[in-house]
Amino acid sequence: MRIEESRKDFPITNDLIYLDSAATSLTPIQVVNEMNDYDLRYRANIGRGVHRLSVVATERYKNAHDKIKTFIGGDGGTLAVTKNTTEAIGMVAGGIRWESGDRVVATVLEHHSNFLPWLRLREYGVKIDIVRPDSDGYLNPDSFESVISDKTRLAAITHASNVLGNITPVKEIADICHQHDALLLVDGAQSVPHIPVDVSDIGCDYFSFSGHKMLGPTGTGGLWMRRPDLKPLHIGGGSIESATAENFTAASGEEKYEAGTPPVGGTIGLGRAVDYLNDIGMDTIRRHEERLTGRIIDGLSAIDHVKIVGPYFDERRIGVVSFVMDGMHPHEVAHILDEASAIMVRSGEHCCMPLMQHLGLESGTVRVSTYLYNNPEEVDMLTATIEEISRKVS
Numbered sequence: 001m002r003i004e005e006s007r008k009d010f011p012i013t014n015d016l017i018y019l020d021s022a023a024t025s026l027t028p029i030q031v032v033n034e035m036n037d038y039d040l041r042y043r044a045n046i047g048r049g050v051h052r053l054s055v056v057a058t059e060r061y062k063n064a065h066d067k068i069k070t071f072i073g074g075d076g077g078t079l080a081v082t083k084n085t086t087e088a089i090g091m092v093a094g095g096i097r098w099e100s101g102d103r104v105v106a107t108v109l110e111h112h113s114n115f116l117p118w119l120r121l122r123e124y125g126v127k128i129d130i131v132r133p134d135s136d137g138y139l140n141p142d143s144f145e146s147v148i149s150d151k152t153r154l155a156a157i158t159h160a161s162n163v164l165g166n167i168t169p170v171k172e173i174a175d176i177c178h179q180h181d182a183l184l185l186v187d188g189a190q191s192v193p194h195i196p197v198d199v200s201d202i203g204c205d206y207f208s209f210s211g212h213k214m215l216g217p218t219g220t221g222g223l224w225m226r227r228p229d230l231k232p233l234h235i236g237g238g239s240i241e242s243a244t245a246e247n248f249t250a251a252s253g254e255e256k257y258e259a260g261t262p263p264v265g266g267t268i269g270l271g272r273a274v275d276y277l278n279d280i281g282m283d284t285i286r287r288h289e290e291r292l293t294g295r296i297i298d299g300l301s302a303i304d305h306v307k308i309v310g311p312y313f314d315e316r317r318i319g320v321v322s323f324v325m326d327g328m329h330p331h332e333v334a335h336i337l338d339e340a341s342a343i344m345v346r347s348g349e350h351c352c353m354p355l356m357q358h359l360g361l362e363s364g365t366v367r368v369s370t371y372l373y374n375n376p377e378e379v380d381m382l383t384a385t386i387e388e389i390s391r392k393v394s
Contacts, residue, residue, distance in 0.1 A: 022369035064271025073198030080257035088208035088223035095230030100125025159191035164310030165320030174203035216270035289319035299383030319370035
């Protein structure tokens with residue numbers, strides 16, 4: 001598939017310019033059709049029935065499950081289906097048997113979903129060490145070296161910032177963690193949709209991601225585990241091998257983390273989204289977004305009253321660009337972009353209040369985020385509209 005041809009699969013792009021994929025991506029027709037096919041032709045629960053619909057649903061769910069795991073390079077580990085990254089991270093926070101005096105390392109780059117669960121552990125005597133990035137949002141592995149100790153149980157870090165777009169050195173941080181027998185959780189919500197990911201190469205212990213940011217439906221995602229060593233948060237149907245009136249035996253592998261009915265149709269749809277991304281190629285998608293990102297940064301940098309927040313263009317970033325405008329609230333800018341040119345962007349704190357405080361941005365930023373269905377003409381319309389807004393500010 002040629003990336004230039006993909007826009008036809010996203011009908012909404014005919015009506016507006018969608019630059020908010022860091023929040024939720026659009027979904028192609030092929031994924032919608034795949035989910036409709038499940039609901040209309042073989043809708044049934046999985047793993048519990050022997051009739052033909054259940055057999056078909058179970059086979060297609062498991063096939064999708066395997067495709068998703070392979071997509072992130074996780075064939076050697078365990079993948080539990082979740083409803084999003086937040087739930088996946090919560091499974092780690094709730095599944096480790098913490099002891100008073102344990103330490104967790106986190107960063108102010110994190111989305112609230114990968115920050116607040118660790119703060120809450122302080123109720124159990126767990127101490128939190130916080131690493132702060134430089135002015136461009138980059139994290140130096142030496143910063144982790146200085147805070148990780150033999151008391152550190154876990155480090156939690158984003159793979160790519162949802163505000164600044166910079167890619168963090170997770171592989172180097174994994175090495176540091178393992179030198180101290182500490183575990184590493186990587187939040188891959190922003191990386192998996194946009195760059196090639198191989199969890200086995202990263203060396204992390206846990207990796208979380210969301211389906212709704214990678215062309216899939218909402219209510220889908222995953223937690224990959226190098227070893228299935230977490231205590232399951234839920235127990236029930238589908239998660240046990242056997243049960244008596246006195247006791248039960250949990251299932252082995254991923255089943256023990258998927259109690260109850262999972263998002264069957266959604267997971268099958270996410271598997272189709274993985275097929276779509278593979279048909280184009282993640283290297284192709286990354287190169288496409290690099291070109292768009294460079295064009296955005298060049299265009300915004302030339303406009304008066306506009307300040308880009310975070311790093312300028314280099315190879316260590318994804319297609320997320322944040323900026324502020326003198327004398328205007330980010331929400332005001334986003335509203336004008338919508339009303340004037342049908343451009344959809346995100347504004348505010350992006351669920352990253354500690355980072356905004358670190359950067360001194362009381363009202364947050366305007367965030368532009370690209371994906372495979374965006375094109376240079378849309379980027380040019382964005383910069384032209386921002387330039388027009390800038391002239392009115394002056």
